[in-house]
Amino acid sequence: MNPVALVRKLGQAVLAPAIALAVALLVTSLIIMLSGSSVSDFLGVLLQAPSNRNWVNIINQASLLFLAALAASIGFRMNLFNIGVEGQYTLASYAAALVAGMALVPGKLNAVVAIIVAMVVGGIWAGIAGVLKVTRGVSEVISTIMLNAIAITMVGYLMNTYGAQYGQGRRTTPLSSDAMFAGWTPFEPRDGALWTLALLAVVAGVVVSYLINRTRFGFDLRATGMNEAAAVASGVNVKRMVVISMVLSGAIAGLIWLPALFGSAGYYGPPFQRGLGFAGIAVALLGRNRPLGIAFGAALFAWLNEQANPLGLLAGISPSSVQITQGVVVLAVVIAYEVVRRWSAAREQKALRASLDAAAAAAKANQEVSA
Amino acid sequence: MSTTTAPVSTTTSNSRALRYLLLVAVVVGVISLVRVLTGAHEITSSGSLRAALSATVPILMAALGGLWSERAGVVNIGLEGQMLLGTWGAAFGAYHLGPYQGILLGIAFGALGGLLHALATVTFGVDHIVSGVALNVIALGLTTFLAEAFFTNLNSQYGRGGPRQLTGLQNPDVITIPGISDAALWLNDKHWFLLGDLGGLVAALTTRISVITIVAFALVALTAWVLWRTTFGLRLRSCGENPQAAESLGVNVIRHKYAAVIASGAFAGLGGAYLALVSSPGFVVNQTGGRGYIGLAAMIFGNWRPVGVLMGSGLFGYTDSLRLRDPSTVHALLLLLAIGLAALAIMRVRKGQMRGGLIIGAFAALFVLWFALTDSVPREFTSMTPYVLTLLVLAFASQRLRMPKADGQIYRKGSAG
Numbered sequence: 001m002n003p004v005a006l007v008r009k010l011g012q013a014v015l016a017p018a019i020a021l022a023v024a025l026l027v028t029s030l031i032i033m034l035s036g037s038s039v040s041d042f043l044g045v046l047l048q049a050p051s052n053r054n055w056v057n058i059i060n061q062a063s064l065l066f067l068a069a070l071a072a073s074i075g076f077r078m079n080l081f082n083i084g085v086e087g088q089y090t091l092a093s094y095a096a097a098l099v100a101g102m103a104l105v106p107g108k109l110n111a112v113v114a115i116i117v118a119m120v121v122g123g124i125w126a127g128i129a130g131v132l133k134v135t136r137g138v139s140e141v142i143s144t145i146m147l148n149a150i151a152i153t154m155v156g157y158l159m160n161t162y163g164a165q166y167g168q169g170r171r172t173t174p175l176s177s178d179a180m181f182a183g184w185t186p187f188e189p190r191d192g193a194l195w196t197l198a199l200l201a202v203v204a205g206v207v208v209s210y211l212i213n214r215t216r217f218g219f220d221l222r223a224t225g226m227n228e229a230a231a232v233a234s235g236v237n238v239k240r241m242v243v244i245s246m247v248l249s250g251a252i253a254g255l256i257w258l259p260a261l262f263g264s265a266g267y268y269g270p271p272f273q274r275g276l277g278f279a280g281i282a283v284a285l286l287g288r289n290r291p292l293g294i295a296f297g298a299a300l301f302a303w304l305n306e307q308a309n310p311l312g313l314l315a316g317i318s319p320s321s322v323q324i325t326q327g328v329v330v331l332a333v334v335i336a337y338e339v340v341r342r343w344s345a346a347r348e349q350k351a352l353r354a355s356l357d358a359a360a361a362a363a364k365a366n367q368e369v370s371a
Numbered sequence: 372m373s374t375t376t377a378p379v380s381t382t383t384s385n386s387r388a389l390r391y392l393l394l395v396a397v398v399v400g401v402i403s404l405v406r407v408l409t410g411a412h413e414i415t416s417s418g419s420l421r422a423a424l425s426a427t428v429p430i431l432m433a434a435l436g437g438l439w440s441e442r443a444g445v446v447n448i449g450l451e452g453q454m455l456l457g458t459w460g461a462a463f464g465a466y467h468l469g470p471y472q473g474i475l476l477g478i479a480f481g482a483l484g485g486l487l488h489a490l491a492t493v494t495f496g497v498d499h500i501v502s503g504v505a506l507n508v509i510a511l512g513l514t515t516f517l518a519e520a521f522f523t524n525l526n527s528q529y530g531r532g533g534p535r536q537l538t539g540l541q542n543p544d545v546i547t548i549p550g551i552s553d554a555a556l557w558l559n560d561k562h563w564f565l566l567g568d569l570g571g572l573v574a575a576l577t578t579r580i581s582v583i584t585i586v587a588f589a590l591v592a593l594t595a596w597v598l599w600r601t602t603f604g605l606r607l608r609s610c611g612e613n614p615q616a617a618e619s620l621g622v623n624v625i626r627h628k629y630a631a632v633i634a635s636g637a638f639a640g641l642g643g644a645y646l647a648l649v650s651s652p653g654f655v656v657n658q659t660g661g662r663g664y665i666g667l668a669a670m671i672f673g674n675w676r677p678v679g680v681l682m683g684s685g686l687f688g689y690t691d692s693l694r695l696r697d698p699s700t701v702h703a704l705l706l707l708l709a710i711g712l713a714a715l716a717i718m719r720v721r722k723g724q725m726r727g728g729l730i731i732g733a734f735a736a737l738f739v740l741w742f743a744l745t746d747s748v749p750r751e752f753t754s755m756t757p758y759v760l761t762l763l764v765l766a767f768a769s770q771r772l773r774m775p776k777a778d779g780q781i782y783r784k785g786s787a788g
Contacts, residue, residue: 132765279508326512331509334491
């Protein structure tokens with residue numbers, strides 16, 4: 001690759017998100033200024049060095065966000081909008097916690113059972129949208145939004161009917177203590193532990209990027225995303241691809257909350273973290289649906305979430321202000337990518353025209369010489 | 372030729388209208404019959420219908436917003452976020468200026484959300500779904516932040532604030548038509564067949580009805596007129612069907628899309644304002660609770676048409692309001708659902724679609740069993756209804772749905788070549 005193209009590619013990969021982040025922080029700062037709070041306090045709190053405990057939380061949180069974004073990205077790579085990650089992981093987390101709580105198998109094997117249950121439940125729930133799309137022509141955007149609401153209400157019903165009362169809320173039967181993973185404590189024990197199952201994020205990331213970049217399936221998937229008509233012409237069974245990638249996306253969505261389940265919560269109930277599905281979509285867009293980009297995006301979102309916690313206490317600013325940053329950064333980054341894409345497409349066209357003109361002129365000159 | 376075709380088309384449209392009227396009469400009759408047989412008079416009590424009315428309006432406004440935007444070819448998943456912006460704007464305006472100014476500010480905030488969506492999708496060509504999702508994230512964060520920043524310390528006769536709410540706001544005026552309202556309430560209390568239901572409906576429409584509710588229903592008619600009876604509307608819809616052709620005929624596609632999406636945001640903002648100032652006693656954070664999405668569902672359910680949108684919103688609004696009613700009412704509705712499904716099954720069988728008819732018939736039987744074996748329906752099942760219904764309609768009637776042809780596609784000026 002020639003150096004100019006390399007620089008341009010790097011610029012696209014790094015510059016666009018960097019500009020988007022700057023814009024997002026600027027917009028958030030502006031809003032904070034208008035609300036009469038101090039911008040320097042806001043930035044100071046966000047950018048202060050994280051404590052050991054913060055680091056642990058950031059990494060744990062990033063692993064969940066990474067899985068969520070990875071799930072969304074599989075669909076996005078072939079222009080399939082799985083907005084239903086939220087419902088898929090809610091239902092899957094509940095099912096996994098329920099089955100693991102029954103302790104059907106001894107000790108740590110419960111994690112394997114939970115992973116299988118979560119992937120199957122998540123996959124089936126997403127598969128409904130896939131099947132509806134290919135058999136009935138229902139847009140997956142609408143069906144997954146409906147399925148989100150149905151899944152979340154259904155889990156609420158199941159919890160209210162079969163969950164055990166616990167404090168203010170209800171919960172599933174807790175996992176036995178020998179089924180839990182102690183995790184790894186990089187600092188003092190009081191700073192908390194990194195969840196063992198956060199490794200799922202690494203494994204899933206490697207597997208998915210192999211699948212997408214190095215297999216026939218991945219090639220078909222990317223081809224369908226880039227140009228469906230061309231993919232069909234070259235023999236890709238698009239309907240099959242739609243169902244498979246929806247199921248795969250849902251299966252990975254099923255994994256999202258498992259690190260927290262086996263690392264700290266121990267049951268489905270009030271500690272369940274909502275909203276990861278939608279955050280995951282945002283992270284996937286930020287990372288351009290590439291595993292490495294997603295990893296950076298997840299780290300950024302996790303950093304913002306964790307560092308925002310003391311905002312209210314230290315600066316008197318609502319921690320939800322970072323949600324504005326997160327939303328704006330996504331919107332800004334997709335705009336930036338689109339602008340860059342149009343710009344480079346126009347440049348390529350221009351270069352092509354110039355070279356064609358030159359070739360035509362040369363041919364004409366040749367003709368004249370020979371004549 | 373033309374002289375003979377004109378009367379024919381009038382008769383068909385007349386007979387179609389007659390058929391619809393007949394259908395409505397049958398449906399109302401069956402509802403009334405079920406009510407009398409089960410004794411669940413709450414089904415059409417004036418209280419239930421009033422609650423349904425106020426639950427319908429926010430959904431209806433979101434759905435109308437969706438209609439405007441999608442008719443111009445822009446999918447607006449950001450309705451939820453625009454509604455949220457509307458709730459905050461309305462609460463802020465109502466506290467500092469007054470209820471009507473609050474409504475206007477809510478509309479303005481929603482329109483701003485629409486403008487942002489238009490900027491991203493129309494000018495920059497960002498995918499519509501992506502922009503909508505981002506917009507929803509921004510709106511939730513922004514309204515939560517603004518509520519904490521501006522409402523925490525408010526406490527006066529105009530309202531009581533908190534970091535996540537602002538209640539006790541002044542509401543827009545309500546209207547009661549004295550004679551008719553009393554008579555209708557009296558009739559409703561008698562629970563007579565058909566007359567009792569009619570009384571409930573009239574009472575709901577004439578007793579303490581908010582002026583904003585009236586405005587909202589007028590907006591449906593206005594939308595239908597503007598989009599289908601004016602040049603502007605024709606041009607706007609042509610942008611949603613075939614923007615390249617519209618452009619070649621000299622329509623300024625970009626400007627029409629902008630107008631549509633901003634209007635869409637304004638409608639959603641009004642829906643949010645209604646939530647904060649009319650159907651509930653004030654603002655709370657994340658007040659919409661997915662109503663923007665239900666509105667989108669109602670629009671699809673209504674086949675991208677004003678009357679359909681109205682019916683879809685009414686249906687979803689009614690089920691939404693049932694969450695807060697007596698569970699035995701919902702239980703009686705199971706029977707109604709079974710009758711409806713049975714009718715559908717018979718229709719299918721008579722058309723010769725045996726398999727479909729039998730499947731639907733089996734469902735009808737299941738609902739009868741459910742009705743017979745239980746005596747209440749879990750609340751969650753009621754709140755699930757709009758979503759399940761939409762999914763079923765999409766799955767089984769999608770051939771009859773017709774969305775704008777270029778809906779969701781990215782348009783670039785000059786792409787007609």
